[in-house]
Amino acid sequence: MTKRDLKPAVGCELLWNPVEKPVVKGAKKLSKEEAEKASQVTRFAGKSDPKHCETTSHAVMGLVQVEYRGELSANEFFMAELQYDPDGNVIQGSKDEPFYRFRRVGN
Numbered sequence: 001m002t003k004r005d006l007k008p009a010v011g012c013e014l015l016w017n018p019v020e021k022p023v024v025k026g027a028k029k030l031s032k033e034e035a036e037k038a039s040q041v042t043r044f045a046g047k048s049d050p051k052h053c054e055t056t057s058h059a060v061m062g063l064v065q066v067e068y069r070g071e072l073s074a075n076e077f078f079m080a081e082l083q084y085d086p087d088g089n090v091i092q093g094s095k096d097e098p099f100y101r102f103r104r105v106g107n
Contacts (some may be wrong), residue, residue, distance in 0.1 A: 012053035014046030014070055046070040050084055057083050059092050075104040 021042075050067035057064040064083045071078040080098035085091050 009053065009055070012048050012055075012066065012068060014048055014068055016044045016046040016070075016072075019043040019045050019071070043071065043073040046072070050082070055083075057092060059083065060085070064091065069098060071099070077102045 048068040050065040053066045055066045067082045069080040078099040083092035
């Protein structure tokens with residue numbers, strides 16, 4: 001398979017956004033340098049719109065709406081695919097824990 005064999009699936013693009021770090025109540029006060037480092041975005045989450053992305057499913061032998069998800073950081077990459085029937089019910093994938101998880105090992 002080469003790059004010429006591939007064609008983008010229009011409507012299935014992941015829209016990436018920075019993931020905000022949760023604010024911890026009662027956490028120790030950070031120095032100016034620590035606060036600047038902590039404010040840097042280190043994780044991104046991406047999601048497609050299932051209303052605009054369709055694919056053929058082997059589960060129902062027909063077209064279904066698909067939602068792709070991804071999360072990316074310096075040491076981890078998570079990806080998921082959820083397929084929905086016309087009523088919006090998940091027919092492929094797990095809504096509770098949809099991700100395949102990959103972690104960097106070593107240097």
